[in-house]
Amino acid sequence: MEHISKYLTPEIKLSSYEDQLFKSDLMFDDHMLVWFISGETKIIQADKTYYFYANDIFLIPRNQPTTIINYPKNGLPHQTVVIHLTIERLKRFYEHIDFPQKILPEQHIYSFNGHPLLTSYLNSLLPYFEMNESFPEAIASLKITEAITIIRAINPDVDKVLSNFDAPGKIDLVSFMERNFLFNMPLEKLGYLTGRSLSTFNRDFKKHFNVTPQKWLIAKRLEFAYYQLKENSRKPKDLYLEVGFEDLSHFSFAFKKKYGIPPTQLSQLS
CATH class of the missing domain: 1.10.10.60 (Homeodomain-like)
Known part of the structure; x- marks a missing residue:
């Protein structure tokens, strides 16, 4: 399996899988904002199975058992831009936001397909992956803050997930x-x-x-x-x-x- 990743920072990457199939069982430590450039993906969680295709944009919450099966399509690799929304970044962001503190997180995948704000933002990242020099941390911080701001504007319900920093409690x-x-x-x-x-x-x-x-x-x-x-x-x-x-x-x-x-x-x- 040929897997190629280009990183702007550890939190922003362009990922390509060239083979016929790639499968992984994961539990993400970070929330993952994903933009499909090409290929198909089947995402299986406990309560639902999702299918995503080229140009789809979605957010996968952290701490959710997930099976991901990636497929190339139409002769193109399975290619995505992935942005990790880490707890550290989100804590700094929400320090300056007024929102209800005791809200229950809704742990499902959020879809933002076709929204011009988010599509334009993600397209703006692509030229940076061709840089030979290091991507400045100050700009990376601004770009991640921009991503959080946009998805909150599109769907305010994501606050229920992004503002929850608790570790899982003891459950049945x-x-x-x-x-x-x-x-x-x-x-x-x-x-x-x-x-x-x-x-x-x-x-x-x-x-x-x-x-x-x-x-x-x-x-x-x-x-x-x-x-x-x-x-x-x-x-x-x-x-x-x-x-x-x-x-x-x-x-x-x-x-x-x-x-x-x-x-x-x-x-x-x-």
């Missing part, structure tokens, strides 16, 4: 895992998202499920895959990435071990 482990078992992330991150240390996460998990997290996750993903293959006529090659497996052969081996038949055979029977 069972309901969280039932909603997020498809995301292939380290246990440390799953523990963090439930407000637990790794040791507490493992202890609580064994108490509620009477099995290790690894065994439970594989079983749940295979059960989900079985349902998708049998009831929704999904194909294994179109499904394995979504159910937390990194390659088709590993998925097929695990599926046959559990159910006694390869997933291709089950999909043919549906």
Whole structure:
């Protein structure tokens, strides 16, 4: 896989994937403002699946388990401009903003497609990626502040997300895992998202499920895959990435071990 990134700063980058497919399971530490230049992306979160195409602009909130599958299209690479809206930048920004303090964050992806303010702003960044010298920090700070100001003007509801600096609190482990078992992330991150240390996460998990997290996750993903293959006529090659497996052969081996038949055979029977 050929991946090319150009950075203005660690917070502003131009990213290109040249291959047929790139998949990652992520939990972003920063809010991510993303502009698609070319390609397609499928973004899977616990409650919804999103599809984005060339010229789409959207904000992905931090601390949300997310599967991202990127595809080149029409002979063009999957190319994006990505701006990290870090907690440090946002704290400095909101020091000077008067807004309700006790508001509940709405953790969903925000779309800003086609808005001329944001489209013009993002286009203005492209020439900077051709610079040979370092991009001045003072200008980078202004450009990130400009991005925050524009998306707040377009949709004031983003304050509910951007102004929330809290770490995840301790939440119900069972309901969280039932909603997020498809995301292939380290246990440390799953523990963090439930407000637990790794040791507490493992202890609580064994108490509620009477099995290790690894065994439970594989079983749940295979059960989900079985349902998708049998009831929704999904194909294994179109499904394995979504159910937390990194390659088709590993998925097929695990599926046959559990159910006694390869997933291709089950999909043919549906």
